[in-house]
Amino acid sequence: MKKNNLLTNGLDRYLKSLIALLDGHDIELLALARFMSFWHSRNQYCGKCGKKTKISEAGHVRICQHERCKEHYFPSMDPAVIVHVSSKERCLLGRKKIWPEGMYSTIAGFVEPGETVEDAVVREVREEAGIHIDKVAYQHSQAWLFPGSLMLGFTAIAKDEKITVDKNELEDALWFTRNEIKSDPRILPYKVSIAYKLIMEWLSKGD
Template sequence: MPNKPNFYAGGMLDRVSALRKDQSWIDARRAAAETRIVPVWRAQNFMFGDLEAPRAGLLTAADLPDGAEYFLLGLNGETAYFAVDLSDLEDPATHPSFAGRGSFADLRSFGSLLGHDEGNILAYARGLTWWHSRHRFCGVCGHLTVSAEAGHVRRCTNPDCATSHFPRTDPAVIMLVHDGDRCLLGRQPRFPPGMYSTLAGFVEPGESLEGAVAREVFEESNIRVGEVTYHSSQPWPFPSSLMLGFHAVATTTDIRTEQDELEDAQWFTRSQILGWEEGGPYRLPRADSISRRLIEDWLHG
């Protein structure tokens, strides 16, 4: 078990779930001068600076448009943090709160350059606002839903239904398969040129995590695995996954890929991967991903 959290995990916020039903406390914290707002616009996070030297774009409630819907993220000491979804704005760059102060961008394009706590807060805000944007209507009866409990519930407005809907996360397994001093990496057509990564896939209903690991590896590469060992997890709100990381020991070694899953998969030795150079024909996955963490931990024992 690693002794440090993966990027986007952990963080400094106390989620104060016991206070989410206290509307007077929520209203007071939202209006407090020290409260920080985490804006999200159409699944993009606000940042100060640029993509070379970004900082989390945290604002105050006074900066934002009237009528915006707020979702409590938590407390750091006495400072409350709220996410706000500004997707109704046609062009936030023209709003005085944002014009000339920063820009909205996909967190994946700059997240790895942030500090750990800032990355966690922005990922949390992105994931929560995404869930709200996809659950405006009740999945049971089809009526409108409204946000409740500081944004951690959506409740059906049909009094005959009144179903409470809670934020959902899609569990996905991601695994480094190894055979002695070599590991199995694959690439999908959408990957950047030369990038090889660990295999991954979503957990299906009625399936254990170990079963999902074995099934996904076989489906994608024709490799069978035996021992499966949990490594760590990572929230991955792109859009709404929880990545559950494993190491798995191969029991067969002949690779056969299906083109609708992977365009290629190969065995690579430690020395081969350690010899990959910047700008060379092969590259590892992004630095903020659990895939990179699984590979790095294996490379260095």
């Protein structure tokens, strides 16, 4: 079938522009579809012998076609941590330059080889905002679309409040009170995100 015959009544949309329109279940389905498409495109050839791989198990396995190799490849997601940091009656939020105007969110980053997820939380907050934290506690997880990762959500308590922003990671980082967040809806990230859930849970504790 020719490419231009597919979804003849469909609309071409940039995936990120759809996030605000989707619910959690739709996000999970899109995360699966996007990740599997990305994984298949990156695993066309065997990393062991260099020969072509073929699809098996309804697309959830790729097998090397070389008779003496037959290496099996399975999808694997990249773990990332995201953390809501609070200090007394304020919380720490950062923003990236590419985000919509006024939007801030919780600190996040990928887990590096050899470290625990708790270590990753501590490192990311220290690297991106210069804040030292403790009382790291796991809360929730979420499969996320960009770039196909498993987000592990945490809360933590700040040991200090002097922010030093890594400009290679963030455009800005600030401490926000509950009233400041409630008074400016632009601050909050997408409602389907785990960041939004972490922030809303913190906001509810002040009611």
